[in-house]
């Protein structure tokens with residue numbers, strides 16, 4: 481099967497590295513998605529283990545379609561009955577770019593009609609009641625080629641299940657995980673997020689340090705499909721439990737000026753089963769200091785999402801930069817949409833563009849000195 485994994489812009493490398501580490505080979509990233517081949521075991525493992533990918537799609541076919549008739553015929557020729565039953569609730573998720581079939585809603589309607597027509601014929605039923613399991617069919621048209629997929633994940637992979645409460649401008653879990661994956665963080669090093677908000681970064685760091693698979697406790701749409709071999713998801717989850725790390729990890733510090741944010745973050749950490757690994761405090765980031773000589777600070781300061789008119793963020797960023805400079809051999813990664821960030825911090829060792837909730841952000845990386853003890 482051809483498997484497609486959409487990844488957000490700027491985090492392709494982290495997702496590719498994860499896939500390689502899972503022993504699934506070198507997968508190329510093309511136009512915001514990673515492609516690889518594999519069976520149901522691979523689909524199950526990707527859903528359970530992947531931290532940075534957005535979802536796991538199965539490619540059912542690629543059709544050259546410049547007209548609705550071509551789209552209908554091409555879709556109807558694909559073996560949908562191998563995956564879908566007479567009860568499947570079929571939803572369509574479409575997008576079109578640089579193509580004659582730009583009216584994506586209409587194109588989605590055509591795809592659904594063609595699938596229904598094929599299923600009625602092959603399953604020998606007069607109607608499809610859509611009362612059962614969900615399957616989201618993706619229709620992605622680019623330069624007049626439609627790629628038709630089935631979404632095995634269902635809810636996006638960023639939905640780990642722990643973030644149930646909301647606080648200001650949270651970072652997407654998959655983006656947080658990708659930044660951690662790309663950083664120098666390892667379980668032997670201290671970690672800090674002094675603007676922790678709802679806790680995404682320290683929780684993702686703790687999940688990473690403990691080797692806890694992000695999809696370990698949730699379900700995926702493909703588990704309920706008729707074509708899924710029994711046991712694939714159970715085996716992936718057993719592998720996840722067996723690979724967890726129960727030894728000692730270096731401290732993970734998380735703090736925020738707002739006591740409410742800290743109590744939300746604690747609740748999320750409890751749900752993610754990492755509360756014991758994170759040292760939460762409420763307080764101003766200006767007061768943060770750590771005993772550990774070496775560590776990794778990854779943080780997402782406010783960038784004006786709730787600013788009063790005329791409020792200036794520069795003093796906060798300047799003080800943050802001073803605080804970071806006081807940490808001896810720490811590396812720091814700052815994600816922000818505030819354009820004065822680099823002015824406050826100075827030239828970074830590395831700079832990258834990321835998107836959070838469709839907002840263009842910079843990730844600035846400042847590397848600390850290499851530790852003398854190579855273990856940390």
Ligand SMILES: C[S@@+](CC[C@H](N)C(=O)[O-])C[C@H]1O[C@@H](n2cnc3c(N)ncnc32)[C@H](O)[C@@H]1O
Pocket residue numbers: 647648649650651652674675676677678679680681735736737738741763764765766780781782783796
């Ligand atoms: C963009 S949000 C962080 C969101 C977080 N990454 C998440 O995923 O939920 C910025 C946070 O900085 C906090 N904050 C603002 N000024 C602060 C200060 N001086 N010291 C510590 N935290 C501060 C706010 O309360 C807010 O929770």
